[in-house]
Amino acid sequence: MTKRKPMVAGNWKMNGSLALVEQLSDAINETKSAELDIVLFPPFPLIPAMLKAGVISGSQTICENEPGAYTGEVDAQLIKDLGAQYTLVGHSERRSIYKENSTTVANKFARAQNVGLTPILCVGESESERENALTEQVVAAQIDAVIEKLGVAALKDSVIAYEPVWAIGTGKTASPEQAQNVHKFIRDKIAALDSNLAQGLTILYGGSVNEKNSESLFAQADIDGGLIGGASLKADSFIAICNSAKGTV
Numbered sequence: 001m002t003k004r005k006p007m008v009a010g011n012w013k014m015n016g017s018l019a020l021v022e023q024l025s026d027a028i029n030e031t032k033s034a035e036l037d038i039v040l041f042p043p044f045p046l047i048p049a050m051l052k053a054g055v056i057s058g059s060q061t062i063c064e065n066e067p068g069a070y071t072g073e074v075d076a077q078l079i080k081d082l083g084a085q086y087t088l089v090g091h092s093e094r095r096s097i098y099k100e101n102s103t104t105v106a107n108k109f110a111r112a113q114n115v116g117l118t119p120i121l122c123v124g125e126s127e128s129e130r131e132n133a134l135t136e137q138v139v140a141a142q143i144d145a146v147i148e149k150l151g152v153a154a155l156k157d158s159v160i161a162y163e164p165v166w167a168i169g170t171g172k173t174a175s176p177e178q179a180q181n182v183h184k185f186i187r188d189k190i191a192a193l194d195s196n197l198a199q200g201l202t203i204l205y206g207g208s209v210n211e212k213n214s215e216s217l218f219a220q221a222d223i224d225g226g227l228i229g230g231a232s233l234k235a236d237s238f239i240a241i242c243n244s245a246k247g248t249v
């Protein structure tokens with residue numbers, strides 16, 4: 001069985017500053033250890049500073065296309081050339097505000113892997129989808145869009161982040177049991193196609209994770225760490241969350 005390593009990722013969204021890079025990177029460098037991957041997703045212009053400060057970083061999105069006439073977009077190869085290792089794809093804010101559908105997200109996933117970035121595929125249901133018992137169907141379809149385009153083997157060099165839309169930025173966290181159920185569903189679904197790959201796959205939980213609830217979430221068998229939004233902008237909270245992930249997978 002492949003051993004998984006916990007990961008805590010910080011998604012700054014459209015927040016942050018050079019001063020915050022300095023503050024948070026100092027704290028991360030003090031808490032870094034071989035038993036935990038810590039990855040930061042600041043806005044594009046702050047990626048070089050974050051990397052220079054010694055923090056593994058990625059972008060919050062990429063363009064799905066090769067370089068060309070796409071005003072305002074950012075090429076994945078440039079992100080990779082900076083020294084970044086990851087990119088988020090399909091974050092719920094990209095899906096809802098910028099109307100990215102699962103086909104676009106699968107194209108971004110493919111483009112990331114083409115240039116050697118590891119995609120973190122974000123999936124999750126809305127509140128009404130959960131109320132209508134559609135959670136598994138929605139999450140499965142979001143993952144299937146990638147599998148149909150690239151085959152299940154493409155998931156080997158990726159991370160999945162389960163982020164229920166109703167829990168993002170709302171303070172309403174999924175309970176550890178609710179989150180574990182969906183994580184197990186995701187792992188079982190992929191295991192039906194490739195069990196070794198599924199066992200080795202890192203699956204993060206995201207949605208109002210803070211230093212008070214992280215320990216019980218990360219203690220769940222199929223939760224391998226977290227994708228942290230708001231709490232990744234505060235060094236104390238983020239470091240406490242990182243520490244609670246050590247030794248949990």
Ligand code: PGA
Pocket residue numbers: 011163167168169170171206207208209227228229230231
């Ligand atoms: P939140 O955001 O932790 O502020 O809920 C998580 C995310 O959007 O990745």
